[in-house]
Every structure is written in structure tokens, then in C-alpha cells.
Amino acid sequence: MGKGFYISRPLGFVLCGLGIVAMLTIFSLSVVYTKEKRKNQVTAINETGMVTTAAPHTTPAPSNEPWDKYRLPDTLLPEYYNVTLWPRLVPDEQGMYIFTGTSGVALTCIKETNLIIIHSNKLNYTLTLENHHAKLTGLGGTSAPAILKTWFQTQTQFMVILLNEKLEVGKSYWLYMEFRGELSDDLAGFYRSQYTENGVKKVVATTQMQATAARNAFPCFDEPSMKAVFHLTxxxxxxxxxLANGMELGTESITIEDKKLLQTRFKPTEKMSTYLLAFVISEFTKIQSSEKTNIRIWGRKEAIESGQGDYALNVTFPILKYFENYYNTTYPLSKSDQVALPDFAAGAMENWGLVTYREQSLFYDPKESSNGDKEWVVTVIAHELAHMWFGNLVTMRWWNDLWLNEGFASYVSYLGADYAEPTWNIKDLMVLQQVQRAFAVDALVSSHPLSSREDEVITPDQISQLFDTITYSKVSIMCQRQLEITLLNSDIYQCLFNAVVSGDSRIQLPASIKEIMNRWILQMGYPVVTIDTRTGNISQQHFLIHPEAVVEKPSDYNYEWFVPITWMKSGSNMGQHWLLTKTALYEPMKTGTDWLLANLNVMGYYRVNYDPQNWERLLTQLTTDHKNLNMIIHRAQIINITLALRTTKYLLKEKEYIPWESAIRNLQYFFLMFDRTEVYGPLQVSLFTYYKKSNQINAISMACRTGVKGCSELTRMWYRQWMKNPDSNPIPPNLKNTVYCNAIAAGGVEEWDFGWQMFKKSTIAAEAEKLLYGLSCTKEPWLLNRYLEFTIDPKQVRKQDAAFAIVYISGNVIGQPLVWDFVRAKWEQITKDYDDGSFFFGRLIQGITKKFSTEFELKQLQRLKEDIAASSFSFGTQAIEQAIEKTKANIKWVSKNKAQVMNWLTEQST
Known part of the structure; x- marks a missing residue:
């Protein structure tokens, strides 16, 4: 028997301890930090007195010089900035869009130093009269040392200022610079977006500073802990x-270089990190609320006037008020601007007071958009507003703890969305949308812990790679769901008080909070818990998608976890047990003829396996009376790959959405692995029998996918009606994805060209995205190749959509080899125009290699890894490693299961 403890009280009371662990760990985790050493050559000043600081993709030699390290020294702290920027919304004589600016920053000296090191990237500087790139003066009567020289370290993205004397500890100084940059279309830093309205091209100047791109807009101390106040003009x-983070203080007319301009000053920001700074200059219009907090929804005039921003306006204030109560802290700003941008790399960004979105993430058209589009909008808004407190007001010290920001916001976004739309049961979707996603990535040896050492996350590329599934999704199930169930059952502090006063040892934790949670936070992966209901034996093992994979990353905890096991039996008996060792014996796990279901409500971050007899009893329960597993989510959690084919039979009686969606998502793997093999035909025939009982969206989608003739005729009929009358689309919004895809697949160039024209003309982002997907479904190779060429032409497909379009095409069994050849031939070209090439390339590799399941494909993938390693590019390594590992696992799975699946399908058809 293990060294756990047991509780006889109701399950909610038991989970109080788990919630305490989760909550306290989030705020108490600390890690020892060190610094990585890097070096690079200095960039020369050209004859015009300007200097460029664009960084090449090379690795510097080791150096102890502070400017060759990627982290700022701890000698100076910024107090406030004065920044003025003038973006040109028309090209200059060289065809470039530029911006000019001035920046001053008040510095306080913390430790004696004769160096000022400040971030700067892709900026050119005007020389002062002293022939330097900056001017330093003292504040409060302090005299400033003279500048000896300034130079730039392009690898570490620093401007370095060498002084003739040391700065004095406790004294403050003013550093002033004038600069020029390009308002490029790379979707990072200070960049340009554009759209066409009434035949006229409109240019927007906007920002995306996270994670390390504020330095592209102005010189700054670009680390999250270097908070300061920003005065913007x-x-x-x-x-x-x-628009900017703060409310407008006033606008006046000015003339510069014989050009008439407006100059807008803004209220100083709260003390905040550089990555949260934002500003937008546009011809957008707005709608706004009359609430005390001024909420404004901004976007293209046509979109706003057609009502696409109305839903966002209706839900923003309730969500904001919900989070004020949830955090017990008043929103500190006087306004909350939400801006929809035509070009935006991510889904949205939580800039304090000025949240920026893709149009699809903020706009909703009730006539044209689907229910899924509406759900996406409210969830994204809730995620970003959650950051106003957790992330913006309270910020992680360094990017290695990004999971605290994004994981928590991912969790509470479901709470905020649920409050705004209480009839949707959005919280129940968390298991489908977050847990399964995290499980898939965290089962790889190329995964990573939630929290790494600071010295393991140093370069911009390493920081960028942290914005992944682990960071966003894993925390939702590991900590916050346990915390939620605790707060629903009892007040957490009262729970602690009662335990201390009563001396009740039954709610003691099995170890210290740090000892429990470090196993979940500081080592990657998760366990599969195997329960033998015949003997009571329980064991845990590090779950790997490729069981023979070698885990090379050491762990202080030997990849063992303290696992909180919750369970219920046939008679609704419930209990909880801590599994603290590799194996344990727990008598209550013996069931006799009862079934046992563990990890109730999927509150714990682990998988569960049982002895064959218990699996049979669970399957029998599903097929005879599936509602006896009284929570829908229970039925969803036992639809897994191992028993997927048998569990589909019970679905004939299932009426709820979540079990169906869980089944479909899991069975997608069968399609991925077998759609190019002889198994695909029997798979189509067998599975449609069950899918036709599903909800309308899934039923029609699967009918088309499994080759039902009537589906093809129906989708083509709808699509043809639309082609005859382009101004009146007869296709139900919830079925557009399916209809567009299948009608274009069944048609030819005429259907494709019509879809393309509708895509180009669409003024609704969600509609454009559905057409972007539908166009990828054609069976004509020449059309797919033409489409691929369009994806890397920003005049045809926006850069924000390029990766999605390429991945969509790869999902087509005909398009997959075309995409693979295309990406291997042009990977340098298709990533060079992106400031964050690592994120873009990772998204591509993850999407286009999902089907890989042969030794030949594995060798090609390994060759691509070698080609990248031999090039000057340093990004994409994690994505390639994960793709290789998944491919190996796919090869093994197909080899083991192909004949078995084929036999089962054959038996069902006889």
C-alpha cells in the first residue's frame, strides 16, 4: 500500500486540498536564475550617420561582455518614457513606408556602471552634435557623464553607450534619441496593415510588441520586469x-515638413511592461457603450456600420465586470478599446486598455457567421480581458514563466464566456478544447516543462517557442480546474481554518505544496495511471506517444508524480486517493462486478487505463444505459483511441454534443493514418452508420467525408444556387465549412474560381476564413498548385492567413504531397518575410506533417532538419523534433493496428 492518505468526506471537501495546492503554487513558485552568454560583431556606421540594427540568424561566440548576453544587466531601471512617433501612411520615393520618432527615458542607477545598454532592433538613429546616437543629461540637479561612443550589437539587439565616468547609484538620468524605422508588413513591432474600402486602399499603422518587438518601434528596456510609465504622442x-493604451488627452493641428498633421497626446499609462504597449493610427470608426468604463469597438467603417461589432460591445462590459468581481480588484483604466485589424498574426493581444484582434476574433455577423464563430469571439474577448489583471497588473518576471500568464487566462476565459453566455455550457468544452490538445503535445519527449530555468529561455527564438500548446492548455486542467471545483464546494480559506482548528488529519496534504506541485511544473509530461479493479493495484508511468522513445531530458523527480485520483463506482460511491509512488495497493479500487471510472470530470492532468474486465463493464454500461454515467463529460472521457471503434456503437443512442465531438476528434486519427490506404474504404462505410445519428453539422460533414452520394448532391445544389445569385447565399452558416469544401471538391475550375472571387470580395472575416478552407478541397492538382503560389503572395492571401491556407491544402489527400514539396523547396522564402519566423514555421510543420506515417516520410523530415541545421537559420528546431517524434509514433501505430482495424471493419460489414 502506498503512503497516501484517505478521506471519507464528500469529494468536494476532499478537493479543497487540491485547490489549495493549485492556487498557492501559482503565486509561490520561484526558480534559480542564471544568464546565457552570447557575442557578435559591432555594426558599422554608414556615411549618412545612420546605423541599421537588423539581426542576422547567427550564434555569437561565448563572451563575458554584458552587451553579448541576451539579458539586460541589473544596473539601471527605467521610470518613465516620453515617446513621439510619426508613421507615414503613404510610401516614400523608394516605395518604403517609414516612421520617425523621438524617445526619452528617465533612468535610475541601481548599481555603479559606465554602460547604458538598451534594446534596439531594425532602427536607424540620427547622430547628435557630439556625433553619438543618443544624448544623456542628469535629472534633479545631477550632472551626467559624457558619452565616449555608441555602437550596436545586432545579435543581442542592443544599443550600447559607453560613458567616460560611472553613473551614481540612486541618481536619475535622461536618455534621449531620434530614430527612423520601416513600417513594414511583417506583423511585428510597429507595422502596417491595409484594406480596400469603396475601391480605395487604406493603410493602418498598428503594433504587436509581444514578445520582443517593442525594440523594433523605439529604443527601450524590453524585458517584462522592466516596467515603466509611458507618455505617448x-x-x-x-x-x-x-489610439493608444491611455485615453486621448487632446488633439491639435500641426505642420511638419510642410505637411499638415494632427498630433494626439495620451494619458500616461499605468506602470507596465513594454510588450503591452500599443498604438493604432487608422480611418477606423467605432461604436461605444455608455458605461462608466468607456468601452469602444473599433474597425473598418463598413464592418462597424453593418453591425459586426455589436456582439463584442454587448459582451465586453459584462465580462469586464465579472472579472472585477472574480479578482476582487477594480479595472484601473477609464476605457477599454477593442480594435479589429485586417492583418494580425495572432488571434488577439492583451495590450492594456487597447486590445487588438484579428477581425475574425472580434467581429460577428449574425446573418453570415456560424455558432462556432460566435463562441470563438466571446472566448477570445474573455481571454484578453482576463489578462488585464493576470498578466498586465501582475506580470511574470521573465518569459520562462509565461505559463502563469497564458495558462491562467486560458482557463478563466471559459468562466468569463460562460458568464456572458450562461446557456451555452462553454465550461464543459474545456476538456475537448484544452486537455486533449495538451495531452497530444505533452506525450512527446520533445515537450517541455511549464516552467524552465531562466537561462534556458534567453533568445527571441527561444521565447517565441514558449507560445505553444503546453503554455496555453496544460495549466487549464492541471491547476485551475481543481481550483474551480474547490471554490464551488467551499470557501478555500474557511477550509484551511477548519482543518487547523479541528486538527482533522484527513485533509492533510501528503507532502509540502512545493514538493507536490514541482513534479507537475518542473518536469514535462504526465502519467498514465493504470488501475486493476481485480486486485486494487494502481501504478503510474510516464505516458509517451512513442513508448520506445528515449527521454534524454533529466528530471529531479524521475518522471513520477503525486497523482490525485478521484473515482466513482456503479453505485455512485465516490472517493479520492493520492498516488505518491510508482505503484500502490488500494483495496477500495477492487470492484467485483461493478464498473469503476477514475479522474472524475477530468479534474486531474493524467490519463487512465483499466484492466480488460473493467473496460468491458464500462462499455456495457455505455451500450445499455449510457446516461447512468451521469455527467456528459464522463462519457466523453472514455471515448479514446484504444477502444474508439467499439465505443462508436453506443453513439447510436447518444444525444449530447460533447461525447459526439470527443468521438469525432479522436477518430480523426484513423482518417489521418488510413486515408491513403486500403483501410479507408471500409472505414468510410462502417463509421457513417453511426455518424448519421449525430447532430446536423457532424452528420452532414461525415456523410460527405464518407462518400455518401446524397451529401455531394446536396452541397453542390446549394453551392450552384449561390453561383447563380452571388448576392444571396442560401447555405446555412453552420454548414458553410462542409458545403464549401465538398462542393469545390466535387466541382472543377468554375466552382474554384467562384469561391476565390467570393473570398477576395468578402468583407466578413469569418466568411473569408471558411472560403480559405473550402478552396483547399479541390481535387485538381493544378488548382492546388496555383493556390499554393497565391499563399505566399500578400496581394492574394494576407500574411496572417498564409500558414493556415498551406496547412488546409495539406489536409487534402491530393494536396499533401504538393504542400510537402512546396515547403521543402521554399521554406526560406516563405519565412523570411516574417519577423517571428519560428512561430510561422512551427505552425506549418505541425500542420503539414500530421499524416506522416511511413519510413520514407520520416527520412524526408530528417533530411529537412539537416538542411535547416546547415543553413543560417536557427529557428524551427522544436517543431521539427516534435514532427519527427510524432511520425515515428504514427509508423509504429499503423504497423501494430492496421490489420486489426481492417479485420474489425470487415466484420462489421458482414
Whole structure:
């Protein structure tokens, strides 16, 4: 028997301890930090007195010089900035869009130093009269040392200022610079977006600073712990409006270089990190609320006037108020701007007071958009507003603890969305949307812990790779769901008080909070818990998608966890047990003829396996009376790959959405592995028998996928009706994805060209995205190749959509080899135009290699890894490693299961 403890009280009371662990760990975790050493050559100043600081993809030699390390020294702290920027919304004589600016920053000296090191990337600087790139003066009567020289370290993205004397500890100084940069279309830093309205091209100047791109807009101390107050002034054309984090203080007319402009000043920001800074200059219009907190929804005039922003306006204030109560802290700003941008790399960004979104993430058209589009909008808004407190007000010290920001926001976004739309049961979707996603990635040896050492996350590329499934999704199930169930059952502090007063040892934790949670936070992966209901034996093992994979990353905890096992039996008996060792014996796990279901409500971050007899009893329960597993989520959690084919039989009686969606998501793997083999035909025939009982969306989708003739005729009929009358789309919004895809697949160039024209003309982002997907479904190779060429032409497909379109095409069994050849031939070209090439390339590799399941494909993938390693590019290594590991696992799975699946399908058809 293990060294766990047992509780006889109701399950909710038991989970109080688990919630305490989760909550306290989030705020108490600390890790020892060190610094990585890097070096690079200095960039020369050209004859015009300007210097460029674009960083090449090379690795510097080791050096102890502070400017060759990626982290700022701990000698200076910024107090406040004065930044003025003037973006040009028309190209200059060289065809470039530029911006100019001035920046001053008040510095306080913390430790004696004769160096000022400040981030700067892709900026050119004007020389002062002293022939330097900056000017230093003292504040409060302090005299400033003279500048000896300034130079730039392109690898570490620093401007370095060498002084003739040391700065004095406790004294403050003013550092002033003038600079120029390109307002490029790379979707990072200070960049441009554009759209066409009434035949006229409109240019937007906007920002995306996270994670390390504020330095692209102005010189700054670009680390999350270097918080400061920002005083912003924006100069802009008369027909435009300027927005920033703070409320506008006033706008005046000015003339610069014989150009009439507007100059808008903004209220100083709260003390905040550079990555949260934002500003937008555009011809957007707005709608706004009359609440005490001024909520404004901004976007293209056509979109706003057609009502696409109305839903966002309706839900923003309730969600904001919900989080004020949830955090027990008032929203500290006077306004909350939500801006929909035509070009935006991510889904949205939580800039404090000025949240930016893809149009699809903020706009909703009730006539054209689907229920899924509406759900996406409210969830994204809730995620970003959650950050106003957790992330913006309270911020992680360094990017290695990004999981605290994003994981918590991912969790509470479901709470905020549920509050705004209480009839949707959005919280129940967390298991489908977050847990399964995290399980898939965290089962790889190339996964990573939630929290790494600071010295393991140093370069911009390493920081970028942290914005992944583990960071966003794993925390939702590991900590916050346990915390939620605790708060629903009892007040956490009262729970602690009662335990201390009563001396009740039954709710003691089995170890210290740190000892329990470090196993979940500081080592990657998760366990599969195997329960033998015949003997009571329980064991845990590190779950790997490829069981023979070698885990090379050491762990202080030997990949063992303290696992909170919750369970119920046939008679609704419930209990909880801590599994603290590799194996344990627990008598209550013996069931006799009862079934046992563990990990109730999927509250724990682990998988469960049982002895064959218990699996049979669970399957019998599903087929005879599935509602006796009284929570829908229970039925969803036992639809797994191992028993997927047998569990589909019970689905004939299932009426709820979540079990169906869980089954379909898991069975997608069968399609991925077998759609190019002889198994695919019998798979189509067998599975449609069950899918036709599903809800309308899934039923029609699967009918088309499994080759039902009537589905093809129905989708083509709808699509043809639309082609005859382009101004009146007869296709139900919830079925558009399925209809567009299948009608274009069944048609030819005429159907494809019509879809393309509708895509180009669409003024609704969600509609454009559905067409982007539908166009990938054609069976004509030449059309797919033409489409691929369009994806890397920003005039045809926006850069924000390029990776999605390529991945969509790879999902087509005909398009997959075309995409693979295309990406291998042009991977340098298709990533060079992106400031964050690592994120873009990782998204591509993850999407286009999902089907890989042969030794030949594995060798090609390994060759691509070698080609990248031999090039000057340093990104993409994690994505390639994960793709290789998944491919190996797929090869093994197909080899083991192909004949078995084929036999089962054959038996069902006889």
C-alpha cells in the first residue's frame, strides 16, 4: 500500500486540498536564475550617420561582455518614457513606408556602471552634435557623464553607450534619441496593415510588441520586469484617428515638413511592461457603450456600420465586470478599446486598455457567421480581458514563466464566456478544447516543462517557442480546474481554518505544496495511471506517444508524480486517493462486478487505463444505459483511441454534443493514418452508420467525408444556387465549412474560381476564413498548385492567413504531397518575410506533417532538419523534433493496428 492518505468526506471537501495546492503554487513558485552568454560583431556606421540594427540568424561566440548576453544587466531601471512617433501612411520615393520618432527615458542607477545598454532592433538613429546616437543629461540637479561612443550589437539587439565616468547609484538620468524605422508588413513591432474600402486602399499603422518587438518601434528596456510609465504622442494624417493604451488627452493641428498633421497626446499609462504597449493610427470608426468604463469597438467603417461589432460591445462590459468581481480588484483604466485589424498574426493581444484582434476574433455577423464563430469571439474577448489583471497588473518576471500568464487566462476565459453566455455550457468544452490538445503535445519527449530555468529561455527564438500548446492548455486542467471545483464546494480559506482548528488529519496534504506541485511544473509530461479493479493495484508511468522513445531530458523527480485520483463506482460511491509512488495497493479500487471510472470530470492532468474486465463493464454500461454515467463529460472521457471503434456503437443512442465531438476528434486519427490506404474504404462505410445519428453539422460533414452520394448532391445544389445569385447565399452558416469544401471538391475550375472571387470580395472575416478552407478541397492538382503560389503572395492571401491556407491544402489527400514539396523547396522564402519566423514555421510543420506515417516520410523530415541545421537559420528546431517524434509514433501505430482495424471493419460489414 502506498503512503497516501484517505478521506471519507464528500469529494468536494476532499478537493479543497487540491485547490489549495493549485492556487498557492501559482503565486509561490520561484526558480534559480542564471544568464546565457552570447557575442557578435559591432555594426558599422554608414556615411549618412545612420546605423541599421537588423539581426542576422547567427550564434555569437561565448563572451563575458554584458552587451553579448541576451539579458539586460541589473544596473539601471527605467521610470518613465516620453515617446513621439510619426508613421507615414503613404510610401516614400523608394516605395518604403517609414516612421520617425523621438524617445526619452528617465533612468535610475541601481548599481555603479559606465554602460547604458538598451534594446534596439531594425532602427536607424540620427547622430547628435557630439556625433553619438543618443544624448544623456542628469535629472534633479545631477550632472551626467559624457558619452565616449555608441555602437550596436545586432545579435543581442542592443544599443550600447559607453560613458567616460560611472553613473551614481540612486541618481536619475535622461536618455534621449531620434530614430527612423520601416513600417513594414511583417506583423511585428510597429507595422502596417491595409484594406480596400469603396475601391480605395487604406493603410493602418498598428503594433504587436509581444514578445520582443517593442525594440523594433523605439529604443527601450524590453524585458517584462522592466516596467515603466509611458507618455505617448502620435502624429498622424488629418483624416485618421490615433489610439493608444491611455485615453486621448487632446488633439491639435500641426505642420511638419510642410505637411499638415494632427498630433494626439495620451494619458500616461499605468506602470507596465513594454510588450503591452500599443498604438493604432487608422480611418477606423467605432461604436461605444455608455458605461462608466468607456468601452469602444473599433474597425473598418463598413464592418462597424453593418453591425459586426455589436456582439463584442454587448459582451465586453459584462465580462469586464465579472472579472472585477472574480479578482476582487477594480479595472484601473477609464476605457477599454477593442480594435479589429485586417492583418494580425495572432488571434488577439492583451495590450492594456487597447486590445487588438484579428477581425475574425472580434467581429460577428449574425446573418453570415456560424455558432462556432460566435463562441470563438466571446472566448477570445474573455481571454484578453482576463489578462488585464493576470498578466498586465501582475506580470511574470521573465518569459520562462509565461505559463502563469497564458495558462491562467486560458482557463478563466471559459468562466468569463460562460458568464456572458450562461446557456451555452462553454465550461464543459474545456476538456475537448484544452486537455486533449495538451495531452497530444505533452506525450512527446520533445515537450517541455511549464516552467524552465531562466537561462534556458534567453533568445527571441527561444521565447517565441514558449507560445505553444503546453503554455496555453496544460495549466487549464492541471491547476485551475481543481481550483474551480474547490471554490464551488467551499470557501478555500474557511477550509484551511477548519482543518487547523479541528486538527482533522484527513485533509492533510501528503507532502509540502512545493514538493507536490514541482513534479507537475518542473518536469514535462504526465502519467498514465493504470488501475486493476481485480486486485486494487494502481501504478503510474510516464505516458509517451512513442513508448520506445528515449527521454534524454533529466528530471529531479524521475518522471513520477503525486497523482490525485478521484473515482466513482456503479453505485455512485465516490472517493479520492493520492498516488505518491510508482505503484500502490488500494483495496477500495477492487470492484467485483461493478464498473469503476477514475479522474472524475477530468479534474486531474493524467490519463487512465483499466484492466480488460473493467473496460468491458464500462462499455456495457455505455451500450445499455449510457446516461447512468451521469455527467456528459464522463462519457466523453472514455471515448479514446484504444477502444474508439467499439465505443462508436453506443453513439447510436447518444444525444449530447460533447461525447459526439470527443468521438469525432479522436477518430480523426484513423482518417489521418488510413486515408491513403486500403483501410479507408471500409472505414468510410462502417463509421457513417453511426455518424448519421449525430447532430446536423457532424452528420452532414461525415456523410460527405464518407462518400455518401446524397451529401455531394446536396452541397453542390446549394453551392450552384449561390453561383447563380452571388448576392444571396442560401447555405446555412453552420454548414458553410462542409458545403464549401465538398462542393469545390466535387466541382472543377468554375466552382474554384467562384469561391476565390467570393473570398477576395468578402468583407466578413469569418466568411473569408471558411472560403480559405473550402478552396483547399479541390481535387485538381493544378488548382492546388496555383493556390499554393497565391499563399505566399500578400496581394492574394494576407500574411496572417498564409500558414493556415498551406496547412488546409495539406489536409487534402491530393494536396499533401504538393504542400510537402512546396515547403521543402521554399521554406526560406516563405519565412523570411516574417519577423517571428519560428512561430510561422512551427505552425506549418505541425500542420503539414500530421499524416506522416511511413519510413520514407520520416527520412524526408530528417533530411529537412539537416538542411535547416546547415543553413543560417536557427529557428524551427522544436517543431521539427516534435514532427519527427510524432511520425515515428504514427509508423509504429499503423504497423501494430492496421490489420486489426481492417479485420474489425470487415466484420462489421458482414
Amino acid at each position: 502620435l502624429q498622424h494624417p488629418p483624416e485618421t484617428v490615433a
